[in-house]
Every structure is written in C-alpha cells, then in structure tokens.
Amino acid sequence: MNDMKKIAVIGSINMDYFIETDVFPNVGETVLAKKSFTALGGKGANQAVAAGRLGADVTLFGSIGDDDAGDIFKKKMEKEFVDISFVQSVKNIATGSAFIELSKSENRILVVPGANQCTDREYVERMFNEMIKHDIFVFQLETPVSMLEYLVPKLADHGKIIVLNPAPAQTIQAELLEKITYVTPNEHEFKVVMNSVDKMEDLLFTHPNQLLITKGTAGVFYSDGQKIVCVPALKVEAVDTTGAGDTFSGAFAAALAEGKELRESIQFANIAAGLSVKKKGAQAGMPTREEVLQFYASS
Template identity: 40%
Template sequence: MKKVAVIGSISTDFVVTTKIIPNQGETLVGESFQTFFGGKGANQAIALSRSGLDVSMIGAVGKDVFGQALIDNLKENGINTDMIQTVDTAESGSAHIQVMDGDNRIIIIPGANDRLSIDVVKQYQQQLQQMEMVILQNEIPVETIEYIIDFCATQRIQVLYNPAPAKEISEEYIEKVTYLTPNEHEAVLLFGNKERAEVLRNYPNKLIITLGNQGATFFDGEAEVIVPAQKVATVIDTTGAGDTFNGYFAKGILEGLTIAESLKLGNAASAIAIQTKGAQNGIPMYEKVVASL
C-alpha cells in the first residue's frame, strides 16, 4: 500500500445554512446549524484514506473539548495520528461556514494549527523519509510549509501543494514542488493577471488549475488539457470538494495513472462529495468513485 503523509490543519466546522447571506449590520434567521469535522489537512487525509492509501497525519489540536474528538475521528478513518500534537496554549482550529444554495463562505480561526512549527516537523523526519508523497495546504505557518518543501526536495519525496486558502509563495518553492493545485482565484494571487495559458505553459505537468464545475486544466508539454467535471443534478454543499479532489488526484498519481486520468478520478470523487452536507461526510470510498466512472 502506498504511503502518504498529510501535513496540515485539523479543525471543527460550524455550519449555518441560510437562504440569504446577511449584509453588514443585518441579522437574519437561518435554516439550520450543524458541526462537522474539518480542516483542509484532515479532509485531504480522509480522502486519501478512503481511496485506499496508507495515510499518516502531522498536525496540532488544542487541549479543549474539540481536540480529542478531532483525533478520534481521524483514527476512525484509518489514519495514523501518532504525529499529531496536543497543545495547551491554543484552542483547536475552527471554520465558520455560511452555506447558501449549495455554495459557501468560510472564515477560518487557525488556533492550534498555527502551532505546527518547524521544530515539530523536525521530530518526524525519519517517518517522512518513508513516504512516497507529502501533501500540504496553506492552513499552517508559511515557514513550516517552506521547510517541508525544502526537506522533501533534498529527500526526493513528491510534494503535492494545494495553496489554499490563498497566500503568496515565492517562485523558488513553486519550482521545488511536484504538483501545485490552486483554483482560479488562488492562481491569480500567485501569478497575477497573466493569461492562464501562459502560466500553465511555464509549469508543464506541474501546475493544475481547478475550474470549479468546469473541471481542471494543465499543460502537458504540447497543449493545454481540460479535464471536464462530472455533471451533478443537485449540489448540496461544496465545502471540502477541493480537498476530496486533491486526495483522489494524489491517489491516481501514486497508483501510476497519468495526470489527465488522475484529474478525472479527482473530478469524479468531488462530484460525489458535493451531494452530501459536510466537508468529510460526503467523501466517497474508492469503489464508489470507480463505479461512477
């Protein structure tokens, strides 16, 4: 079984479903409130685990009522949690999500996720050397992300970097990662207002830009390739769709599929995920994704 490590955020999602998003100073009555397990790192780890990979996670939770539940949830999903820290100097991370007509707006409180320091990661260098891929997102400190990319480059470990939520990163680190998977908005922050085709040509078979319900695109060295999304009759909740996509894209790559085939797998998995409420609830098992293809 392929080994992969996710280094990233672990959080609780507090989700309000509403028919109207309030304006500044306005109070409205929503439809429902629910809590879910989340965090981009944890979501991607669960997608990878449900795809059939051997997954370990490095992250941090607070010593509060949410921390142990977050760890237990990962264990129940078959993820090695031995490298998750419990810190008593911060609350566990949280995301506060408004959902309207299947789309969402999110405010993140990093909490303990911001305590995932370089010194913490250094403790697990030996375990990381056993991994075939390391997956990163932007919900942990930038200096930690840069250290991990440098370490993986020296050890020849593949890195899939999902630069979400959007932050600026230097060209040096883009060059060092194996795959970079921003959405359209994140790509604009990273590369400015350059034409998409130009940006993709600069990073053949590395840069994958996700296009929402249009699918995903990359440059294969000869031409721009668009892998279309699977059509869905009813969208319930897009929270976690990108994380599901990244997890299943990584699954395809590690199983020897081409980039285009891996994108097709990721698109199929995320199409299933958005038909269920909650970032992790809808993440499908591998057999269901294959059946949908």
C-alpha cells in the same frame, strides 16, 4: 496495490461550525438562518480522510488543542483509514475552528487557526524521521508558510512527490514553487499564488504538467507542454461544495500513489470531488473507493 506509495498529509485540523441560510447577510444586516451543525474539518484532516477512504496508505501530521474538539477529532478519526499517531496535542490553545455559511450550495468560510499555528518548523524538525518514510506529501496553507519553506526543499532533495493546495491563497516564492511537483489553485487563487498578472493559459504554459487550475464545474486545466488540457468535472446536483477541493486533493494524491498518470489522476480526483458534494459537511460526502469504482463501472 502492494506497490502503493505512502502519503503524508501535513496540514490543518479544525472543528467546522456550519450555518445554513437562504441568503448571505450583507454588511450590517441580520438574517434568520435555517439551521446549524458541526463537523470535523480542516484542509489537512479533510484531505487525509479523502485519501484514506479511497484506499491510500495515509498519515496525517498536524496539531490539535487539549480540548473537547481535539477529543472529538481523535474519536472521529478512529473510524477513518488515517494514521494519526504523529498528531500533537498542544496545551493551553484551542483546536482550530472554521465558521462556514452555506446558501444554495455556495459557501463562505472564516478560519481561526488555533493549534494549527503549532504545525511549524520545530514540529516538522521533530517529525522529520517519520515523515521521510513517505513518498507523496500533501500541503495546504492553513499552517505556517515558514514550515513549508523549511520542509519542501528537504523533501525535494529526497526526490519526493509534493502536492500543494494553496488555500487560503497567498503568494509562494518562485524558488519554492519550482521544488513543488503539483500546485492546484482554483480559478480565484492562481494569480495570487503565482504572483502573476498573466492570463491563465500563459501561466499554464509556463508551468507545464505542474500547475493544475481547478475551475469547479468547468473542470481542471493544465498544460502538457504542447497544448492546454481540460479534464472535465463530474456533472452532479450539488448539495454542499465545502469539501470538494479537499476531496480533489486527497483523491489526486491517492491516484498518484497507485501509479496513475497525471491526466488519469486528475480524472479520478474529479470523480471523487463530484461525488463528495452530494451531502452536507466537508467529510460526510467523501466517497469510498468502492463508490468511485462503481461510478467508473456505470459510466
């Protein structure tokens, strides 16, 4: 474990506001919900927490507001295995927020970026000397894409491993994509992200060992250059899938940091993601390293 690579997660930090309901309302319809609750979230924070719980050496780079939600974030992260020394607190702007409807283990999410918009080019320019000390970089798209366009080529020039979870989905320019080591869209996002109308199989063959398409309970698909490989998902009774994708990303980075090969890293991430959906809240169900190893031992 002494040779473990260091992970930098550069991304969003939100306060999540959950509403639990039997049915999603139609347009113009009012529905009585069952209950509501709040939890810490944001794809960046979620992925950092997931990696940290699995034993990774992880630093989170991002932005919070100078508000109650920002204070809650700092207190909560004291209990997690994540370095937040370089998270900036921005005055006169609110911490990012997400409004999440839950119904029968499905979810719908609206995000207000808030302070996440300040995780921009100027911020990463200031933080670059700290960032470059890391080996694996994890990104999402809840922060300005202009930051990604500036930072990714620099990291690629330094030979860093770059993982992009492209959500919320938007098109990534081809010249930027080719500098990213692993791109992990889900089955709904990949055509938008890759700016392509090609079938999934054709796109996978075009981007061997780089494009990893997650398909929920069907597993993760990628091309090894010769064939399409499916790494099966963990079969569990889902309570809340909100943080499953973020758990996958954090766990995938943690596995790479240990030196695992691609397929083994995906398998490790699938197990962590499967275990994560057993509790409500994006971070509540994220497993520890011991829980994942226990699953390996019992399977």
